[in-house]
Amino acid sequence: MxxxxxxxxxxxxxxxxxxxxxxxxxxxxxxVLHMLRIDVCKIDAFxxxxxxxxxxxxxxxVCHNLSDEDVCQxxxxxxRDASTICVVENVQDVMAIEHTQQYRGLYHVLGGVISxxxxxGPGQLEIESLVERVSEGGVDEVIFAxxxxxxxxxxxxxxxxxxxxxxxxxxxxxxxxxxINDELQYTDEVTLGRSLVNRVPFTCK
Amino acid sequence: MxxxxxxxxxxxxxxxxxxxxxxxxxxxxxxVLHMLRIDVCKIDAFxxxxxxxxxxxxxxxVCHNLSDEDVCQxxxxxxRDASTICVVENVQDVMAIEHTQQYRGLYHVLGGVISxxxxxGPGQLEIESLVERVSEGGVDEVIFAxxxxxxxxxxxxxxxxxxxxxxxxxxxxxxxxxxINDELQYTDEVTLGRSLVNRVPFTCK
Numbered sequence: 001m002x003x004x005x006x007x008x009x010x011x012x013x014x015x016x017x018x019x020x021x022x023x024x025x026x027x028x029x030x031x032v033l034h035m036l037r038i039d040v041c042k043i044d045a046f047x048x049x050x051x052x053x054x055x056x057x058x059x060x061x062v063c064h065n066l067s068d069e070d071v072c073q074x075x076x077x078x079x080r081d082a083s084t085i086c087v088v089e090n091v092q093d094v095m096a097i098e099h100t101q102q103y104r105g106l107y108h109v110l111g112g113v114i115s116x117x118x119x120x121g122p123g124q125l126e127i128e129s130l131v132e133r134v135s136e137g138g139v140d141e142v143i144f145a146x147x148x149x150x151x152x153x154x155x156x157x158x159x160x161x162x163x164x165x166x167x168x169x170x171x172x173x174x175x176x177x178x179x180i181n182d183e184l185q186y187t188d189e190v191t192l193g194r195s196l197v198n199r200v201p202f203t204c205k
Numbered sequence: 206m207x208x209x210x211x212x213x214x215x216x217x218x219x220x221x222x223x224x225x226x227x228x229x230x231x232x233x234x235x236x237v238l239h240m241l242r243i244d245v246c247k248i249d250a251f252x253x254x255x256x257x258x259x260x261x262x263x264x265x266x267v268c269h270n271l272s273d274e275d276v277c278q279x280x281x282x283x284x285r286d287a288s289t290i291c292v293v294e295n296v297q298d299v300m301a302i303e304h305t306q307q308y309r310g311l312y313h314v315l316g317g318v319i320s321x322x323x324x325x326g327p328g329q330l331e332i333e334s335l336v337e338r339v340s341e342g343g344v345d346e347v348i349f350a351x352x353x354x355x356x357x358x359x360x361x362x363x364x365x366x367x368x369x370x371x372x373x374x375x376x377x378x379x380x381x382x383x384x385i386n387d388e389l390q391y392t393d394e395v396t397l398g399r400s401l402v403n404r405v406p407f408t409c410k
Contacts, residue, residue, distance in 0.1 A: 006278055006299065007271045013258040016251045021239050022232070033296065034226050035259055036271075043259040046221045047252035053218040054240055054248040066212045066241075073211055091238065094211065 062133070064109040064126050066091050074098075074106060081105045083140040087130065087159065089113055089147060097145065105143075108133065113151040114158055122158055131162050134169065141170040148176055267338070269314040269331050271296050279303075279311060286310045288345040292335065292364065294318055294352060302350065310348075313338065318356040319363055327363055336367050339374065346375040353381055 010032065017028035035043055059065065060072035067073070074080060074094075084105030088094055094107050110125045134142065142163060146152035156173060163171060177195035178187050187195075215237065222233035240248055264270065265277035272278070279285060279299075289310030293299055299312050315330045339347065347368060351357035361378060368376060382400035383392050392400075 006265075006296075007258075007262065007273050009254075009258040009262055009273055010271055012254045016254040019247075019251075020236050022235070027227070029297065029300075030227070031225050032255075032258065035255060036262060040259050042224075043255060046224075047256045049214075049217045049221040050237075050240060050248060051252045053212075053214040053237065054245050057212065057214055057241060060211075066215055068212050068214055091211075092234065 063107045064111060064129070065094050065107055079104075083138060084143065085130070085133065085139055085141070086143040086145050088145050089152070093145065105141075110146075110155070113146055113149075113155040115151045122155075125155070127159060127162065130159065134163060134166055139169065141172060144171070144173040148174075264314075268312045269316060269334070270299050270312055284309075288343060289348065290335070290338065290344055290346070291348040291350050293350050294357070298350065310346075315351075315360070318351055318354075318360040320356045327360075330360070332364060332367065335364065339368060339371055344374065346377060349376070349378040353379075 013032045013035075014025060014028045017023055017031055018025045020028075023031070035046075056068075058067050058070065060067040060075055061070050062075040063072060065072045065074065069076070081104050085108050086097060086103060086105055087108045087110060088097065089110055089112060091109060094109060097103050097107075108126065108130045110127065110130075112120050112125055114120060114122055114125065130142075133139065142159075144156045144159065146155055160171060163169060175198065176191065177198060178184070178191060184192070218237045218240075219230060219233045222228055222236055223230045225233075228236070240251075261273075263272050263275065265272040265280055266275050267280040268277060270277045270279065274281070286309050290313050291302060291308060291310055292313045292315060293302065294315055294317060296314060299314060302308050302312075313331065313335045315332065315335075317325050317330055319325060319327055319330065335347075338344065347364075349361045349364065351360055365376060368374060380403065381396065382403060383389070383396060389397070
């Protein structure tokens with residue numbers, strides 16, 4: 001069959017939808033048929049939102065987070081603690097940490113982790129700009145908040161070597177251990193071992 | 206929080222995506238961040254395909270299938286058997302039957318089934334236009350190919366009453382019975398009973 005559907009327009013829309021990750025042809029068809037049922041002005045709002053985002057999006061020149069301005073709302077906020085920088089892999093990680101409402105410092109988005117298997121070297125990441133930010137002074141602490149994977153650990157180590165010679169700079173990494181609500185017997189042995197080694201004084205908070 | 210993300214454009218695009226059925230905010234975010242990574246001209250192709258479809262789509266004036274022209278490719282095809290009309294619920298059903306490659310007649314898309322619970326009465330469906338098509342002559346058989354549900358059966362019965370008085374018109378319904386590859390012991394009793402009652406002569410095809 002050179003054409004699966006009765007309408008070439010439908011075929012094209014389904015094709016485009018099914019290029020998105022995790023969306024097959026059946027889901028694409030379901031979404032497209034849904035769009036045919038709703039009001040055309042809602043479709044215009046949808047396509048305009050995506051088009052505007054992709055054409056006009058910018059990245060913060062300081063922390064490389066997604067932003068509508070040259071400097072993002074977090075970096076521009078004077079209430080945030082500019083002496084602490086949290087190093088994360090990507091934009092989602094910034095959101096995840098913001099959602100905890102436990103962090104009032106700034107961020108630095110690397111844009112990935114060092115991964116020779118995927119052809120990602122340190123040069124493709126925003127590591128040099130991090131070193132520059134630190135060398136400009138005013139930074140007391142850099143928190144490594146990368147994924148707890150081999151690639152994340154390698155990246156942590158690479159950045160650690162770049163920053164270790166700055167005097168009076170505290171380098172910290174997120175605590176690893178049991179998740180909240182985890183049952184001890186089902187926790188994997190590596191995590192449980194790390195939880196034991198890194199045990200902290202008990203407080204009644 | 207009045208704004209969840211660092212970019213209002215991002216927020217808007219995620220909002221729009223998560224209005225689609227079966228897409229939550231996490232999936233919407235994943236799709237939007239994917240779109241930020243790909244080329245802008247691909248985004249334009251995506252939004253243009255959807256926009257064009259929703260603005261320019263038409264329905265076949267004969268069978269009410271989705272179409273790019275006034276009359277769809279199936280109705281306009283002289284190689285198809287115009288004396289047989291297959292009555293289906295929606296556009297997806299036309300595709301499902303076309304995929305079997307077992308049917309060479311025409312279709313009639315009702316646009317739904319009679320469902321008092323959802324407020325759908327016979328007047329909202331393309332039933333009158335079906336009766337008109339049949340009364341114009343040249344139709345030998347109408348195949349009821351609706352879903353095997355209570356609503357589908359009620360709709361079948363309603364249309365049957367409308368068409369039963371046409372002389373020389375064969376009214377047929379899709380066979381119900383065991384699915385191909387079904388194991389007998391796991392087939393539900395209603396289906397198995399129907400399979401028994403409607404048994405057909407054995408052929409070595």
